[in-house]
Amino acid sequence: xxxxxxxxxxxxxxxRLGSYNxxxxxxxxxxxxxxxxxxxxxxxxxxxxxxxxxxxxxxxVDDTEDPDVMLLSSWKKALVPFxxxxxxxxxxxxxxxxxxxxxxxxxxxxxxxxxxxxxFIGLPLVVLDLLLVPLITLPTIFISFKTLVARHRPRxxxxxxxxxxxxxxxxxxxxxxxxxxxxxxxxxxxxxPPNMYRVIVADDGSSRELEAWVNLLNRxxxxxxxxxxxxGFKAGNLNHAVEYAETLPGGPSDFIAALDADMIVEKRWxxxxxxxxxxxxxxxxxxxxxxxxxxxxxxxxxxxxxISWHGLERLRDFADFSWCTGSGYxxxxxxxxxxxxxxxxxxxxxxxxxxxxxxxxWKTAYVPEALQYGLIPDTYYSHLKQFVRWSxxxxxxxxxxxxxxxxxxxxxxxxxxxFMGLFYATGTMVIxxxxxxxxxxxxxxxxLGTPLAFFFDAHELRLLLQLQCAVIISTWxxxxxxxxxxxxxxxxxxxxxxMWMAPYYTISIIRSFFLPPWLGGTKPGFTPTGSIxxxxxxxxxxxxxxxxxxxxxxxxxxxxxxxxxxIVAVCSIMAARARTVLQQSHSQHxxxxxxxxxxxxxxxxxxxxxxxxxxxxxxxxxxxxxxPDVPGRDELMSEREKGGARYPLxxxxxxxxxxxxxxxxxxxxxxxxxxxxxxxxSFNI
Numbered sequence: 001x002x003x004x005x006x007x008x009x010x011x012x013x014x015x016r017l018g019s020y021n022x023x024x025x026x027x028x029x030x031x032x033x034x035x036x037x038x039x040x041x042x043x044x045x046x047x048x049x050x051x052x053x054x055x056x057x058x059x060x061v062d063d064t065e066d067p068d069v070m071l072l073s074s075w076k077k078a079l080v081p082f083x084x085x086x087x088x089x090x091x092x093x094x095x096x097x098x099x100x101x102x103x104x105x106x107x108x109x110x111x112x113x114x115x116x117x118x119x120f121i122g123l124p125l126v127v128l129d130l131l132l133v134p135l136i137t138l139p140t141i142f143i144s145f146k147t148l149v150a151r152h153r154p155r156x157x158x159x160x161x162x163x164x165x166x167x168x169x170x171x172x173x174x175x176x177x178x179x180x181x182x183x184x185x186x187x188x189x190x191x192x193p194p195n196m197y198r199v200i201v202a203d204d205g206s207s208r209e210l211e212a213w214v215n216l217l218n219r220x221x222x223x224x225x226x227x228x229x230x231x232g233f234k235a236g237n238l239n240h241a242v243e244y245a246e247t248l249p250g251g252p253s254d255f256i257a258a259l260d261a262d263m264i265v266e267k268r269w270x271x272x273x274x275x276x277x278x279x280x281x282x283x284x285x286x287x288x289x290x291x292x293x294x295x296x297x298x299x300x301x302x303x304x305x306x307i308s309w310h311g312l313e314r315l316r317d318f319a320d321f322s323w324c325t326g327s328g329y330x331x332x333x334x335x336x337x338x339x340x341x342x343x344x345x346x347x348x349x350x351x352x353x354x355x356x357x358x359x360x361x362w363k364t365a366y367v368p369e370a371l372q373y374g375l376i377p378d379t380y381y382s383h384l385k386q387f388v389r390w391s392x393x394x395x396x397x398x399x400x401x402x403x404x405x406x407x408x409x410x411x412x413x414x415x416x417x418x419f420m421g422l423f424y425a426t427g428t429m430v431i432x433x434x435x436x437x438x439x440x441x442x443x444x445x446x447x448l449g450t451p452l453a454f455f456f457d458a459h460e461l462r463l464l465l466q467l468q469c470a471v472i473i474s475t476w477x478x479x480x481x482x483x484x485x486x487x488x489x490x491x492x493x494x495x496x497x498x499m500w501m502a503p504y505y506t507i508s509i510i511r512s513f514f515l516p517p518w519l520g521g522t523k524p525g526f527t528p529t530g531s532i533x534x535x536x537x538x539x540x541x542x543x544x545x546x547x548x549x550x551x552x553x554x555x556x557x558x559x560x561x562x563x564x565x566x567i568v569a570v571c572s573i574m575a576a577r578a579r580t581v582l583q584q585s586h587s588q589h590x591x592x593x594x595x596x597x598x599x600x601x602x603x604x605x606x607x608x609x610x611x612x613x614x615x616x617x618x619x620x621x622x623x624x625x626x627x628p629d630v631p632g633r634d635e636l637m638s639e640r641e642k643g644g645a646r647y648p649l650x651x652x653x654x655x656x657x658x659x660x661x662x663x664x665x666x667x668x669x670x671x672x673x674x675x676x677x678x679x680x681x682s683f684n685i
Contacts, residue, residue: 061155087144089474097467139423146319156275165253172261174205189645202241232344260327284335284362293648296628303376317366324354348393359411382532398425432505443569452605469679499616539630554624563617607671
């Protein structure tokens with residue numbers, strides 16, 4: 001099915017773009033002028049050819065024509081609006097439970113104070129534990145409401161050779177040269193007229209080997225550049241590449257694309273992404289999802305970030321709050337000029353630039369298509385560096401926009417966009433700290449004898465049990481619903497990931513924003529993930545370091561001692577509490593309802609939060625003890641095509657899982673089952 005973008009038009013003339021006159025185009029290309037539609041008005045029509053070079057022809061791709069891993073079936077699309085209903089439920093029950101618990105406690109506070117004052121020390125931690133659920137879910141709840149009127153973005157592609165010119169920037173900095181070569185060869189093999197795109201390798205590693213290889217390849221649309229002053233992190237490198245394009249014959253192109261050094265694009269990549277951006281003159285940036293081909297079976301560290309690409313990014317797009325996520329995107333040079341280039345003040349220039357564009361009144365979009373495949377970090381240390389960098393960048397972004405409360409800084413962001421920005425900014429900076437505090441003081445709270453719940457009669461016990469079980473079951477149902485789009489494992493892994501990563505985020509936040517240098521404070525820096533050395537070969541079954549070396553590295557160089565200490569402390573204290581309850585029942589020579597109730601109060605309140613924390617902290621330790629096996633990169637790739645390009649094998653493009661593995665998702669599901677049993681039992685109290 002073909003159509004031209006039709007009736008309501010925005011004339012993107014060369015005059016409007018200012019600097020784009022007749023000499024500012026790629027040498028040998030026809031003048032480009034687009035007549036495009038401002039809104040989605042896609043109707044079946046006959047195939048239309050180019051209109052004397054004045055119109056680009058875009059066609060809508062049928063799902064059966066080109067299957068994509070990101071495609072949603074009709075029944076999945078039908079379930080999307082219900083996310084606005086299932087997502088808030090856990091928070092409703094959590095707030096209800098919190099109210100009931102505080103009310104119960106307040107009625108008996110005087111008698112409790114006279115019996116055991118040490119329990120009161122743990123009370124603030126009880127409140128913190130109760131409030132974490134609503135705090136964590138607020139951003140997702142807000143954008144989930146947008147699904148009630150969700151409009152799915154169609155799959156589009158440019159037709160014919162009458163296409164806009166694009167400058168493709170490939171940034172690199174000391175990555176493996178073979179990785180960069182595969183990326184460049186894939187870009188040079190895309191289905192796009194070669195005279196309508198240029199590939200600019202922006203090398204902050206100043207690799208003579210890479211420069212020599214680019215020159216040896218001798219492609220007319222492939223260029224190499226390296227700046228002498230390397231300031232501004234990746235953003236500075238991107239700005240340099242954009243400015244470098246101005247010095248090339250024909251001047252800069254109207255559109256700019258960017259790729260990470262490890263991202264191998266599909267042949268349809270540019271036709272698909274550019275087709276989205278040309279249909280709306282106010283659309284500044286379009287970014288596709290990211291996928292990876294070296295993901296271990298079951299993805300134990302949740303590195304593929306499926307929760308974002310298949311889920312959260314879709315929701316943000318529904319809410320008109322799409323982010324640039326760093327690779328594969330296409331933007332208008334006019335928008336880049338409007339914001340003064342990529343911002344160099346932080347570590348997440350991609351998200352920052354897209355928000356700057358929105359603040360200027362531009363729109364951004366997310367394209368849920370599998371158009372690029374890259375490499376996840378292959379060591380625990382590089383994984384930490386990457387995610388901590390993103391966390392610090394998110395904090396910097398919130399500070400830059402004044403947490404979206406200052407209208408002078410937020411510009412033309414809508415009220416909804418400002419609310420979402422506020423939720424994400426405060427969540428990025430506050431929730432990891434609160435989660436870490438909760439983990440640190442949980443053993444202390446239990447050691448002081450603070451019970452898991454306060455109740456004093458059967459009615460209070462029944463109400464609190466049912467509400468707590470309702471929180472757990474509704475949370476699981478929400479995860480099950482979200483799992484329709486991201487997969488069950490990814491949906492239930494996300495809270496665990498946030499919990500065990502929280503200490504790393506917290507330490508980095510404190511050192512980056514609060515501590516002076518003489519107390520260990522540091523200035524946030526950028527280290528390209530691909531440039532971090534791999535000395536332990538954790539995922540190579542043939543060259544993997546010994547268990548002793550891995551443990552030493554994990555415990556003392558990567559901070560896993562915190563996870564180990566947390567597990568030992570919590571399990572020891574809870575074992576002591578359970579033993580006390582059992583000894584009391586043994587002394588009475590009977591195990592009655594009162595004994596079971598006391599075990600619930602002290603140890604087994606569903607679903608034991610302390611047990612969830614133990615299971616979460618086991619994730620990194622399990623990884624370092626039994627790291628997954630990942631084949632070498634050459635084994636993950638296909639044979640080279642005639643032009644030299646090669647692509648990841650189909651079997652490694654999709655997430656792989658094993659049912660014969662007892663890990664966090666399995667253990668968590670068991671806890672949910674326990675909560676269901678307790679919920680049913682509560683009606684007999």
